[in-house]
Amino acid sequence: MTSSRRPPPASRRRGPAASPRAARRPLTAALRRSRSGRRLTVLLAAYFAVTAVIGGRLVVVQVLAAEQYQALGERQTQREVTLPAGRGRLYDRTGAPLALSEPAAAVYANPQAIKQGDTPPREIARALSRHLDLSQETLSERLTRKAGFVYLSRQLPRDVGEAVRAERLTGVGVLEEPIRRYPNGSLAAAVLGYVGIDHRGLAGLELAHDAALAGQTGTLRVERAPGGVPISNAPREVEPAVPGDDLMLTLDRRIQLAAENALSGALDTHQAKAGAAVVLDADTAEVLAMASVPGFDPADLDAAAPAQRRNRPVTDAFEPGSVAKVVTFAAAIEAGVASQGQRWSLPAELEVGGTTFTDPNRSETTGAALDEIVAHSSNVGTIKIAQQLGRQRLHDAFAAFGVGTPTGIEFPGETDGSLPPVADWWATSLPTIAIGQGVSVSLLQLAGMMQTLANDGQRIAPTLVRGEIDPTGRLRPVAAPQRHQAVSAETAAVTTRLLNGVVERGTGQRADVEGYAVAGKTGTAQKPHPDRRGYQQGAYLGTFAGFAPADNPEIAVAVVLDEPDPIWGGQTAAPVFADIAKKALQTRRVAPQQARSPQFAAEGASEGQP
Structure with a gap:
């Protein structure tokens, strides 16, 4: 029996089974979408991070550090050339130039431009x-440096600069700059000082008044390419320099020359190591001359030893010796412990604190009036007077005459001198200080002592500058100097008469100036040992200080010679004083006296040594 099956309905049929690959496709797509999202997130994060960094950097560059980066850009694209200001001149009191600036040439090179050039x-x-x-080797080294600017030579004559400019060399240029000239050579060089190659003061008045003399430098800004080559058609910015002020000094070059010549002659005559002199106006304490010999030429500094550059009257302190006895005498007269009519008994020897003091050329006890003690510079007489005065009053007198304090002249390197406080005095301090040992002064201070007596006992701070002259030609006077009454006018007058006796019949006769009455005092002092206590064997300073005319003072002069032969100030320094004083009085047109005033007339002559 044959059976037959009917096929199932279409709705119940099954298709072929799904493959594994097909089953994974939705998962793969989802993963891809997920990875793409993460990449996008990472990229976006990176983008924002980079943007934030760039933005932050822009804030720093454009806002926070804008000035710094602007300056950096200007340094890379611009070059600044300093334009020197015209330095002020120095004039003496008559208007004669003592220091001035003239145009000179400076040759420079741009090694970067030379490197890019064809030569x-x-x-x-x-x-x-x-x-x-300069040698070719030196020039080649400078021309190949890794720099955009280098000086090849400076302060050259202008014709040399023109010759270099005419060569038209790639990367080589010529600038105009000032050079300092001193038309009188070495005259007053230690006072004037000198400048460096940058035209700034390095010593003397050039240094002390540099701010006023220097003016204000200017600036030239030029654009340049990255390689350092100037851009010729780029605009240039110029800030012009402001010239400095001129200075009118108190010096008179005629009196200055006389002082230097007199000192030079004394060094030759007496084989002294060095000498110095100061001339002051008796009424104003203006410095008419301030000389140091040997000197130097500011145009040839390399040829001068350091000692030659010092302004000795201001910077060097020394023990004055007998010339400082004037302070002891004036103090005793002021205090009333000594008078012209008083006589003193002077032993041959005077022992104080274990030290014996004597007078040259006297070996027995004698009596002497005050004028004789002063005229013959008696050590014993001066010490006996000082003992009546006492320590404190002697100390105060030296202080009142300016010892141990600055003079007020405001000169670089000024010494104060030295005056020990009374508490530090030894048993021998009073006698030694009374005769000018155990204290130290500058020559300017010593001249100031004489100016004080010449000016009725009033000490005035010395000055070297009368005023500043601005670019319009207007003179601005300096402030009035300080004044101090050291002793009364009466005491100054009595002391002046005593000092006139020193020149008329005492140790200072070689300081006499024909036609004028002179008041002054000699001094001879041992030089302290530089390395230890005590004095150098056989080393002395000879001094003389005084003023003239004695009855109507016009000038005060102080002179010191270092280790002259003979050693006595009355024989060596006094004649120098006479030469300088005579020239100064003639220069200032002080008429000679037909006859000396009665109070200064004296008869007899007796010359001691100190």
Whole structure:
């Protein structure tokens, strides 16, 4: 029996079984979508992070550090050239120039421009060596430095600069700069001082008044390419320099020359190591001359030893010796412990604190009036007077005359001198200080002592500058100097008469100036040992200080010679005083006296040594 099956309904039929790959397709697509999302997230995060970094950097560059980067850009694209200001002149009191500035040339190079140019550095060096005092090797080294600017030579004559400019060398240029000139050579060089190659003061008045003299420098800004080559058609910015003020000094070059010549002659005559002199106006304490010999030429500093550059009257302190007895005498007269009519008994020897003091050329006890003690510079007489005065009053007198304090002249390197406080005095301090040992002064301070007596006992701070002259030609006077009454006018007058006796019949007769009454005092002092206590054997300073005319003072003069032969100030320094005083009085047109005033007339002559 044959059976037959009917096929199932279509709705119940099953298709072929699904493959594994087909079953994974939805999962793969989902994974792909998931990975793409993560990549996008990472990319977006990276994008925002980079954007944040760039944005932050822009904030730093454009906002927070904008000025710093602007300056960096300017340094890379601009070059600044300093334009020197015209330095002020120095004039003496008559208007004669003592220091001035003139135009000079400075030759420079741009090694970067030379490197990019067509001319080899050695050929440029060869051409420059014909004009500059430099070897080709030196020039080649400078022309090949890793720099955009280098000076080749400075402060050259202008014609040398023109010759270099005419060569038209690649990367080589010429600037105009000032050079300092001193038309009188070495005259007053230690006072005037000198400047450096940058035209700034290095010593003397050039240093002390540098701010006023220097003015304000200007600036030239030029654009340049990255390699350092200037862009010729780029705009240039110029800030012009402001010239400095001129100074009118109190010096008179005629009196200054006389002082230096007199000192030079004394050094030759007496084989002294050095000498110095100061001349003051008796009424104003203005410095008319301040000389140091040997001196130096500011145009040739390399030839001068350091000692020659010092302004000795201001910077060097020394024990004055007998010339400082004037303070002891004036103090005793002021205090009333000594008078012209009083006589003193002077032993041959006076022992104080274990030290014996004597007078030269006297070996027995004698009596002497005050004028004789002063005229013959008696050590014993001066000490006996000082003992009546006492320590404190003697100390105060030296202080009142300016010992131990600055003079007020405001000169670089000024010494104060030295005056020990009374509490530090030894048993021998009173006698030694009374005769000018155990204290130290500058020559300017010593001249100030005489100016004080010449000015009725009033001490005035010395000055070297009368005023500043601005670019319009207007003179601005300096402030009035300080004044101090050291002793009364009466005491000054009595002391002046005593000092006139020193010149008329005492140790200072060689200081006499024909036609004028002179008041002054000699001094001879041992030089302290530089390395230990005590004095150098056989080393002395000879001094003389005084003023003239004695009855109507016009000038005060102080002179010191270092280790002259003979040693006595009355024989060596006094004649120098006479030469300087005579020239100064003639220069200031002080008429000679037909006859000396009765109070200064004296008869007899007796010359001691100190």
